[in-house]
Amino acid sequence: xxxxxxxxxxxxxxxxxxxxxxxxxxxxxxxxxxxxxxxxxxxxxxxxxxxxxxxxxxxxxxxxxxxxxxxxxxxxxxxxxxxxxxxxxxxxxxxxxxxxxxxxxxxxxxxxxxxxxxxxxxxxxxxxxxxxxxxxxxxxxxxxxxxxxxxxxxxxxxxxxxxxxxxxxxxxxxxxxxxxxxxxxxxxxxxxxxxxxxxxxxxxxxxxxxxxxxxxxxxxxxxxxxxxxxxxxxxxxxxxxxxxxxxxxxxxxxxxxxxxxxxxxxxxxxxxxxxxxxxxxxxxxxxxxxxxxxxxxxxxxxxxxxxxxxxxxxxxxxxx
Amino acid sequence: xxxxxxxxxxxxxxxxxxxxxxxxxxxxxxxxxxxxxxxxxxxxxxxxxxxxxxxxxxxxxxxxxxxxxxxxxxxxxxxxxxxxxxxxxxxxxxxxxxxxxxxxxxxxxxxxxxxxxxxxxxxxxxxxxxxxxxxxxxxxxxxxxxxxxxxxxxxxxxxxxxxxxxxxxxxxxxxxxxxxxxxxxxxxxxxxxxxxxxxxxxxxxxxxxxxxxxxxxxxxxxxxxxxxxxxxxxxxxxxxxxxxxxxxxxxxxxxxxxxxxxxxxxxxxxxxxxxxxxxxxxxxxxxxxxxxxxxxxxxxxxxxxxxxxx
Numbered sequence: 161x162x163x164x165x166x167x168x169x170x171x172x173x174x175x176x177x178x179x180x181x182x183x184x185x186x187x188x189x190x191x192x193x194x195x196x197x198x199x200x201x202x203x204x205x206x207x208x209x210x211x212x213x214x215x216x217x218x219x220x221x222x223x224x225x226x227x228x229x230x231x232x233x234x235x236x237x238x239x240x241x242x243x244x245x246x247x248x249x250x251x252x253x254x255x256x257x258x259x260x261x262x263x264x265x266x267x268x269x270x271x272x273x274x275x276x277x278x279x280x281x282x283x284x285x286x287x288x289x290x291x292x293x294x295x296x297x298x299x300x301x302x303x304x305x306x307x308x309x310x311x312x313x314x315x316x317x318x319x320x321x322x323x324x325x326x327x328x329x330x331x332x333x334x335x336x337x338x339x340x341x342x343x344x345x346x347x348x349x350x351x352x353x354x355x356x357x358x359x360x361x362x363x364x365x366x367x368x369x370x371x372x373x374x375x376x377x378x379x380x381x382x383x384x385x386x387x388x389x390x391x392x393x394x395x396x397x398x399x400x401x402x403x404x405x406x407x408x409x410x411x412x413x414x415x416x417x418x419x420x421x422x423x424x425x426x427x428x429x430x431x432x433x434x435x436x437x438x439x440x441x442x443x444x445x446x447x448x449x450x451x452x453x454x455x456x457x458x459x460x461x462x463x464x465x466x467x468x469x470x471x472x473x474x475x476x477x478x479x480x
Numbered sequence: 481x482x483x484x485x486x487x488x489x490x491x492x493x494x495x496x497x498x499x500x501x502x503x504x505x506x507x508x509x510x511x512x513x514x515x516x517x518x519x520x521x522x523x524x525x526x527x528x529x530x531x532x533x534x535x536x537x538x539x540x541x542x543x544x545x546x547x548x549x550x551x552x553x554x555x556x557x558x559x560x561x562x563x564x565x566x567x568x569x570x571x572x573x574x575x576x577x578x579x580x581x582x583x584x585x586x587x588x589x590x591x592x593x594x595x596x597x598x599x600x601x602x603x604x605x606x607x608x609x610x611x612x613x614x615x616x617x618x619x620x621x622x623x624x625x626x627x628x629x630x631x632x633x634x635x636x637x638x639x640x641x642x643x644x645x646x647x648x649x650x651x652x653x654x655x656x657x658x659x660x661x662x663x664x665x666x667x668x669x670x671x672x673x674x675x676x677x678x679x680x681x682x683x684x685x686x687x688x689x690x691x692x693x694x695x696x697x698x699x700x701x702x703x704x705x706x707x708x709x710x711x712x713x714x715x716x717x718x719x720x721x722x723x724x725x726x727x728x729x730x731x732x733x734x735x736x737x738x739x740x741x742x743x744x745x746x747x748x749x750x751x752x753x754x755x756x757x758x759x760x761x762x763x764x765x766x767x768x769x770x771x772x773x774x775x776x777x778x779x780x781x782x783x784x785x786x787x788x789x790x
Contacts, residue, residue, distance in 0.1 A: 219661075228659075368650075372650055372667060373666075373667075376722070376724035376725045376736060377724075377725050387725060387727055387734055388725075388727055388730060388732050388734045388739070388741050388752070389727075389730055389732075391727060391730070411661070411663050411664070411728060413729060414727035414728055414729045414730060415728065416663055416664050416665040416726050416728050417661050417663050417664050417728070418664060419659070419660060419661045419664060420656065420658055420659030420660060420661075420664075421649060421655065421659045421660060421664065421666045475562075476558055476561075476562060479504065479567060479568075479569075
């Protein structure tokens with residue numbers, strides 16, 4: 161009796177376990193191991209020497225109120241020549257990379273970027289044709305840094321609709337150098353943001369701002385989703401704090417840019433919510449199943465629940 | 481024990497020594513002990529639930545004790561039936577459901593002759609009962625008709641946007657002309673209505689900046705897009721979902737429900753998807769201090785179609 165029962169149970173058990181395990185792997189693949197690189201970049205607001213010889217660069221994108229990523233922030237730091245090198249407040253500090261990096265950045269630009277964006281970084285490619293490659297002049301260092309450090313540039317496929325996030329080809333220091341060079345051609349803000357005091361941010365406010373401004377495309381669990389015309393909103397599960405802030409302030413690709421309608425405090429709150437609750441979700445029940453909602457959960461429920469019930473019914477009815 | 485008991489027998493004809501009457505278990509005593517132990521564990525779990533509940537334990541303790549107890553007890557009861565009860569199989573023939581002809585005739589006679597006679601004796605009461613039922617039927621139609629509701633009238637076409645209403649974000653802050661960059665979007669409400677249900681339902685509007693100079697989406701709307709700002713109702717004209725997805729390079733507003741796409745530079749013309757009409761545009765202007773305000777209400781009723789409008 162025992163042997164035949166076992167023999168009959170083995171096949172359905174194997175099938176159900178295989179299906180359930182493969183679905184778990186499939187749906188739980190989005191788990192994150194994000195490290196917070198916000199602390200990497202040291203905030204350098206020292207003795208703010210507010211010079212009268214102000215030399216404020218224009219904003220790459222029209223920005224409005226103070227403390228919204230624009231140069232007209234609370235704290236401003238100028239170098240000896242009167243150029244703005246840093247601005248911000250207790251929530252976000254925007255730093256321009258050192259001008260000493262410009263020669264390195266220029267060499268890296270020539271190797272990695274010039275074939276498409278052109279020697280002049282004005283979007284005219286090296287072969288002399290003005291194509292669809294974006295003009296980089298007049299962009300702030302935050303924009304350049306975001307595209308390189310998220311691995312999107314240099315692009316794997318220059319003809320694709322949207323550049324995918326991948327392992328960056330340039331290191332953090334190299335990206336900073338290129339950003340320093342390109343943004344020196346035609347100085348503009350925003351500079352590279354460093355989000356400060358993330359641990360004391362208002363995460364609740366960050367959640368409501370996220371729900372209102374981000375969740376429509378990135379979904380409420382931050383998993384990302386498909387959009388129009390072969391574009392998609394990427395997952396937010398593995399993005400460092402600096403890149404989240406850069407994306408909000410510069411609006412890469414099809415993402416809207418958030419300037420005057422979000423203060424630096426609000427951006428910090430959103431970044432805290434994304435790098436905290438989104439990237440380290442407190443999944444009730446143990447497994448997030450990719451945060452896909454009822455589809456994944458229904459699949460697991462059907463396979464495990466119905467399968468288990470079928471096995472129990474089989475055991476009760478078996479008479480051998 | 482797998483002797484010849486494959487053929488079903490009638491339960492009444494099976495004697496105590498019949499193979500059909502034997503339990504499935506090879507060693508019924510040991511099986512009884514095992515099942516008894518399982519049931520004891522189950523009972524302990526259920527009692528444990530009571531204790532845990534009394535001491536206000538964590539919900540996972542409550543779930544584990546109650547769920548585990550019931551499951552193990554149920555397992556014991558099922559195993560009892562499976563291993564220790566006569567294993568059968570038995571048959572039991574159904575008895576005839578139909579009454580005999582004689583019984584049926586007697587019953588019909590009782591209903592028609594005696595019942596009819598009794599009812600016919602009180603014609604007034606029978607008539608009143610019929611009238612009551614008829615009245616109930618008529619009155620019952622009233623709530624059915626009323627549940628269709630009052631005609632919505634102007635509420636479908638009216639919003640809280642008026643001449644000179646400030647556009648505010650969800651925190652109530654007025655939007656300034658310097659606030660958005662080209663490619664920026666913000667959900668706005670009429671000032672004072674950002675927290676009200678109707679403000680969040682029918683008044684919600686998306687403010688998008690598509691240019692730095694005055695922008696005309698369609699002929700006749702020359703003054704509606706000051707400094708490149710255009711405002712559209714956030715309610716999809718298909719089924720009323722919030723059209724909150726904005727792709728700034730494609731200049732498309734996308735509805736998350738059925739992927740209707742509205743081109744913001746051409747008056748939110750639906751260029752893909754099931755939406756039948758463009759999103760209504762809100763005429764706006766920039767006042768002397770640089771704040772964005774509405775010139776009037778929407779250009780047409782917001783939201784999905786309804787019966788007076790296809």
